[in-house]
Amino acid sequence: MALDVSAALRALSADPLLCTLVAAATRRGVAPLYLVGGYLRDHLLGRGPRERDLDLVCPGDRRALVAECLVALGGTLVPLDPTTVRIVFTRGTHSWQVDVAALRGEGIEADLIQRDFTVNALALDLTGDRAGKLIDVTGGVADLEARRIRVPSPAVLREDPLRCLRAVRMAAQLGFRVEPATAAAIRAAAGGVAAVSAERIRDEVFRILDAPRPAAHLAELDDLAVLPVILPPLAALKGVPQGPPHQRDVWGHTLEVVGGIPWVLERLPRLVPEAGVETVERMAAPVEGAISRRSLLVFAALLHDVGKPAARTQEGERVRFLGHEARGAALAGTLCEALRLGRQGTALVTGVVAHHLRPILLAAEPVVTLRARFRLLRDLGEVAEEVLLHSLADVRATAGEDAAFQRQVAFVRETFAFRRDRVQPAASAPLLRGEDVMAALGIAPGPLVGDCLAAVAEWQAAGEVGSPAEAVERLRAEWPILRQDREAS
Numbered sequence: 001m002a003l004d005v006s007a008a009l010r011a012l013s014a015d016p017l018l019c020t021l022v023a024a025a026t027r028r029g030v031a032p033l034y035l036v037g038g039y040l041r042d043h044l045l046g047r048g049p050r051e052r053d054l055d056l057v058c059p060g061d062r063r064a065l066v067a068e069c070l071v072a073l074g075g076t077l078v079p080l081d082p083t084t085v086r087i088v089f090t091r092g093t094h095s096w097q098v099d100v101a102a103l104r105g106e107g108i109e110a111d112l113i114q115r116d117f118t119v120n121a122l123a124l125d126l127t128g129d130r131a132g133k134l135i136d137v138t139g140g141v142a143d144l145e146a147r148r149i150r151v152p153s154p155a156v157l158r159e160d161p162l163r164c165l166r167a168v169r170m171a172a173q174l175g176f177r178v179e180p181a182t183a184a185a186i187r188a189a190a191g192g193v194a195a196v197s198a199e200r201i202r203d204e205v206f207r208i209l210d211a212p213r214p215a216a217h218l219a220e221l222d223d224l225a226v227l228p229v230i231l232p233p234l235a236a237l238k239g240v241p242q243g244p245p246h247q248r249d250v251w252g253h254t255l256e257v258v259g260g261i262p263w264v265l266e267r268l269p270r271l272v273p274e275a276g277v278e279t280v281e282r283m284a285a286p287v288e289g290a291i292s293r294r295s296l297l298v299f300a301a302l303l304h305d306v307g308k309p310a311a312r313t314q315e316g317e318r319v320r321f322l323g324h325e326a327r328g329a330a331l332a333g334t335l336c337e338a339l340r341l342g343r344q345g346t347a348l349v350t351g352v353v354a355h356h357l358r359p360i361l362l363a364a365e366p367v368v369t370l371r372a373r374f375r376l377l378r379d380l381g382e383v384a385e386e387v388l389l390h391s392l393a394d395v396r397a398t399a400g401e402d403a404a405f406q407r408q409v410a411f412v413r414e415t416f417a418f419r420r421d422r423v424q425p426a427a428s429a430p431l432l433r434g435e436d437v438m439a440a441l442g443i444a445p446g447p448l449v450g451d452c453l454a455a456v457a458e459w460q461a462a463g464e465v466g467s468p469a470e471a472v473e474r475l476r477a478e479w480p481i482l483r484q485d486r487e488a489s
Contacts, residue, residue, distance in 0.1 A: 001145050005134060008043045012124065013132065015043075017091070021056070021098065024068040025127050030060050032128025034108055034135075036115075040124055044134075044144055050173070052096040057111060057123065059103040066100055073098070109137045116163045117170065118143045118150045147176045154185040161192030164226050165204040171220075172211035183224060190225040201230050202291075202339040209295040209302075215259035218302065233331055234302070236309040243319035245399050250308050253397055257301045260393030265294060271392070271409060274416035279385055288342040296345050297386050300352035301393060303332040307353075329354035351383035352390050359391040363411035370462040373418050378458070384419070388412045418461075426460040431471040440472045441479055448486050455482060 012018055018035065025033045037055030042048060058065050066085055070077060075089025083102040088095065104111045112121040118140040125131050134141070138152045149171050157163050164186045167178050178186070193201065208217050221227040228235045237251035246253055264271065268280055283294045307328030311321045332353045336346040358376055362368055380387050395408040430453070437452045438445065452475055459465045465474050475482075 001147060003044055003141060003145050004046065005044060005141065008046060009124070009132060009134060012040070012043050017054070017096070018126070020072050021054070021069060022126050024072045025065055028061070028064040028068045030058060030065045030068075030127060032060075032108070032130070033058055033065070033126045034123040034128075035126055036112075036123045037120055040122055041119055041140075041144070044122070044141070045174075052094055054096075054098045056098060056100045056126075057103055057108065058100055059108070062100055062102060069098065069100070108135055112137050113152050114156065114159075115152065116156055116160070116166060118152055119170075119174075119176075121152055143179075147174070148179040149174075149176050149182060150179045151182050151185060154189070157185055157189035158192065160196075161189055162196045162200050162204065164190050164193055164224065165201065165208075165221070165230070168217050168221050168224070168226070169204050169208045169211075172208050172213070172217045178220070178224075186224045186226065190229055193226055193229045198338060198340045202341060205230065205339065206291045206295045206299070209298040210292055212262060213259070214262065214298050215255045218258060219255060231302075231335060233306050233335065237305065240309050240312060241319065242308075242321075243317070245404075250305050254302060254305055256397035257304060257390075257393045258298055260396050261294070261298045261301050261390070263396075264389055264392045268389075272389075272413050272416055274413050274420065275385070276416075276420070279416075282385070283389075287348065288345045291341075291345060293348070293386070296348045297352065297390065300332070300349045300356075300386065301390060303328060303335065303349065304353050304356045304390065304394065306331050306335075325354055325357055348383055348386060351380070352386050355380055355383065355387045356390055356394060359388055359411065359415070360395060360408065363391070363408050368411065368414075370418065370422070371458055373415055374423060374458050374461045377415065377419055377423055378454075388415060422461040422463070426457055430457060431460055431465065431468045432456050432475070436468065436472070437475065440475060448483065451482055451486055452479075 012035070022033075025031070034057040035054065036057055038051060039054045042050055062085070066077065066087065069087055073087060073089040075087050078086040078088055080086050080099070083104075085100050087098045087100070089098075090096070104114050108123050112123055112135065115121040118138040120140070121136075121138040122140045123135040125133050125135065143150050149167050151157060151163070151167075167182060167186060170176065171178050208214060208221070211217055218227065234251070237254055238249065240250040242248070242250060242253065248256065265280070265283055268275055269277070283292070283297065285293055287293050287296060305324065305328060307324035307326070307330075308321045311324035311327050313320050313322065329350045333346060333350045336349055341349070358380070362372060362376055365372075377384050389412075391408055392405070392412060396405050399405055432440075432453065434445070434449050434453065437443070437449050441452070443449065455478065456465070456471045456475060459471065459474055465471045
């Protein structure tokens with residue numbers, strides 16, 4: 001891939017935001033000033049910036065530059081560390097940020113050599129003697145053209161072991177490959193990732209999970225000896241055989257399911273039109289910070305069978321994993337906590353792991369009643385969509401796109417339609433409310449009222465009652481059983 005460096009530099013010279021920053025630096029006499037990092041890299045690739053942030057290196061008076069930039073841009077100043085400050089501001093409807101860092105080393109060349117990867121070790125002089133010139137001392141342009149991720153020196157991995165993970169993340173996002181010498185250096189430095197903060201690891205992991213081909217990049221992390229450091233329980237999945245219809249061990253199957261999540265989501269409007277455009281949008285939406293629901297679903301797929309090694313039993317030729325969902329959910333919760341995932345993200349991941357077999361087993365039944373479908377949705381609660389979508393990837397990974405997969409697709413479509421046509425209308429317009437139940441049965445407020453309302457909602461969604469009077473009549477008939485069930489619990 002040949003880069004048109006001249007065209008990229010011309011585009012940058014006319015970039016409105018960059019022109020504002022150069023003008024601010026010129027007013028304060030700040031020279032030289034360098035643009036580095038992803039904003040420059042993405043322009044050189046001819047694809048425009050993917051993230052709304054710029055990185056500047058200022059060898060001179062940073063305070064004067066930052067003060068002038070604050071006047072020009074508005075926004076807020078956020079100190080990051082003793083050498084770097086961030087200006088956060090808004091342009092249009094989007095939030096932007098500019099990081100202004102001190103020079104590391106005796107000059108910009110020494111600074112660039114210390115950067116993580118050669119494709120980031122590029123600088124554009126904005127105001128100095130080489131204004132408008134690209135500075136490349138590590139072969140970064142050649143690596144961009146060759147689409148490879150390479151470290152300037154193995155020492156940068158020892159300086160910050162998180163770069164072992166970041167190499168794969170950058171390869172995933174850019175569509176590049178980690179070159180062999182860098183891969184060998186990562187394997188040698190991978191153990192150091194254990195000392196990196198959980199928050200930094202989490203952010204890199206979920207950016208990898210959000211990439212188009214997460215399974216391939218997770219396999220690469222495993223090959224580079226990084227995955228066992230950040231998610232140790234996954235190592236136990238390797239070599240664990242499964243019975244028919246599985247064709248792969250647990251680890252191979254897991255990667256197939258992980259790869260199936262993007263496949264399902266890309267085809268969702270055609271595969272499950274009943275899910276609606278809102279489901280597609282919901283999967284892309286952030287849940288915690290920049291962590292999307294899609295990446296959490298991929299993470300759940302990665303962990304969905306993590307309980308199998310401990311649950312495995314074999315009776316003759318029959319292999320079983322009884323209770324692996326509960327074991328897996330507990331282990332998934334521990335891993336979410338270790339990665340400092342928040343409450344919402346953890347609930348989604350553990351919910352999918354705990355319930356991932358439910359729609360698969362129900363779809364295999366000769367007859368699926370409306371009440372069974374209602375109870376499935378009720379029990380899945382907030383993770384219903386994720387569990388249903390996961391089931392498609394899981395069945396496809398197990399059986400391909402044969403009759404079992406087509407049956408699962410039909411089941412998922414019918415369940416989404418049932419939720420839309422029956423469950424959601426019943427929830428928004430219930431036949432009875434708490435006071436109606438208490439008046440009809442002559443009972444006081446308490447858990448029994450909730451049990452009765454849940455029963456009425458189930459009957460209503462299943463089409464077994466259609467009016468308040470029918471609901472009261474059915475409730476009075478079922479009252480002894482409802483009361484007995486409550487007392488038994």
